[in-house]
Amino acid sequence: MRRKTNPEAIAPYLKDASNCPPGAASEVVIPETVEELKAFLKENTQPVTVSGAGTGLTASRVPVEGIIVSMERFKKIGDVDEGTIFVEPAVTLEDLNVHLKGSGWFYPPNPTETLASIGGTLATNASGSRSYKFGVTRDYVQELDILLADGRSAHLRRGQTIDRPLELDDGTQLELPAVEYRSPQIKNAAGYFYRPGMDWIDLFVGSDGTLCLITGVRLKLRKAPFEFLSGILFMDSEEKCWNLVEAIRKESSEVIDPCSLEYFDRPSLIRLKKKFQNVPDKAEAALFFEQDVTNEEEFESSLEAWYEFLESQDVLLEDSWFAQGPKDIARFHDFRHQVPLILNEENSRMGRVKMGTDMAVDDDHFLEMMRFYRVELEESEIDYAMFGHIGDNHLHINLLPDKYQIDQARALYGRIVDQILEWGGTVSAEHGVGKLKKAYYHQMVGKETLDQLRTLKNRLDIRNLLGRGNLL
CATH class of the missing domain: 3.40.462.10 (FAD-linked oxidases, C-terminal domain)
Known part of the structure; x- marks a missing residue:
């Protein structure tokens, strides 16, 4: 695992495409494997900001304190398997599109920024121009590999609903607290997605780096058109x-x-x-x-x-x-x-x-x-x-x-x-909330809902280490 502590080496990780002033961090950690990352998280006590490709527009990856975990080495792409494909979070949309060329399949979400990482698009539930018919990133996530802030992991599949506890790799289980909030029935990327009986996957997609680190995802594809x-x-x-x-x-x-x-x-x-x-x-x-x-x-x-x-x-x-x-x-x-x-x-x-x-x-x-x-x-x-x-x-x-x-x-x-x-609309339909739209998100959901969502966040990240300054 590489570690950067020189201020000049850290500087590129302190900003993104939002034009927000650069943040502050004492170190950048660059794990090579899931095992390295798990071991680090189990020992870590500092706030963690997850760093993707830096194409975000809401300052989600701009750290306010602590350390940065860069996922830049997680770039594996699997083979197409029955209309799905496994990718790691640092794979960019451009990487994926090039990989799929000539395969007879395509990945519909098409944000304007093709250099965005898949992990970043998952964090913000990104979409693009074709969402009118094809939907948003969340609609294409079939399986998800996650790490919580304390290093515990889970492999999530479609059909695993929040009605049942989240099973973690150490044998422990987590149940979500009661939440009365319901995400709007429109294109929406503002904060945590929540509806009764939803899949666990849906909660983590769009969570702006505040609930977990994503180490792998299996995406659903569509047949390429003529x-x-x-x-x-x-x-x-x-x-x-x-x-x-x-x-x-x-x-x-x-x-x-x-x-x-x-x-x-x-x-x-x-x-x-x-x-x-x-x-x-x-x-x-x-x-x-x-x-x-x-x-x-x-x-x-x-x-x-x-x-x-x-x-x-x-x-x-x-x-x-x-x-x-x-x-x-x-x-x-x-x-x-x-x-x-x-x-x-x-x-x-x-x-x-x-x-x-x-x-x-x-x-x-x-x-x-x-x-x-x-x-x-x-x-x-x-x-x-x-x-x-x-x-x-x-x-x-x-x-x-x-x-x-x-x-x-x-x-x-x-x-x-x-x-x-x-009119019952949303303050963010595709770019997420991050730090720049936080006040508007709070206005959108209200104080009572915010208190419930903080309880939800604390259930999954008890020390409040992930994504400080984002969303809540």
Whole structure:
């Protein structure tokens, strides 16, 4: 097991992609095997922050004290076995996708950051653009190998519910305390998942490094499609785009069955036009759609059905783009992924702080939410860009305030949180809570629930060593 104590060697582990100020730690521990890690945890008495690839956006891996345990050496990938695959936590999404290429299988969760580690995506219950049809990380976890903070371990399988105690490797058993909280029935990555009769796996996925260390996972895969049918549709008003999303939901059938619906507002398109000059000048909004197709015959019938459907909608059809092959599909994904990259570069160049939302509501509040966003953003006079997973009612609003507007931007963010929670929504749909969204998470669940969740946390981590500063 490697150990780093030199401040210069520790420094890269003290930050992540959240732009949060670097944290503090006395040491970085890098185990090579599960046995080494178990032995270390049994002797350790210091707070532990688990370190993944550092792509997180909520400062979960930024330590407040103690030591860092880096899982970077856990990079094994197994073979596909009956539609599942075993991977260790430091395997990245890119590693997994390359490994599966040509196998006839694919892993549906596709966060924008392909260098994210599988362990990190498990910690935050990450998702991506295809969650509209395929769901989130939790839906694909079949088995989970975990270590508690004291070094005890468990191998979890689907079907092992919280109605029965958690069996640990030393023969002891743990029962969960009573929790009245119920996780919202929407896309959600805010804090502990809890529903009566759920599997133990579901509790640990999305727990933000506060309940366990993950040493291995068996993921469910899906049969790879013959092709993805995709297009970028442009409209001359935002409202027309929102109405199109509603129309697609109502039209949904075997032939019109998108896995992705991604939104771009006017400020996003203005920035994208610098890299994609053929974005039409009159476009006020755009919708990227993608649909998995199982064979060539289905591809032709689905494409025909989309054209026929779109002819009856308020789409700038002649100006819109439709993929003619894999290169176009890759270009459309690049179009989607360039938005946050452009904003990050812009912020860095201008020395500007970005405040990004990650909230979602249910379908019943979709149009109400979009109109609320428009009014609040236009009245604020703060620069912004809004894009993201509109099919899940999950938009990323990037507030881009000048220095004199910081307090105004925080107040606006707070008003958005208040309204989303009034509609029964979530403050984090895919990035987790970590340290940066903790106050909003507390507002979301309330004091009584927080007390119950602290009791749950203490049952699994009695010395409160894991993930100090995250969630609770």
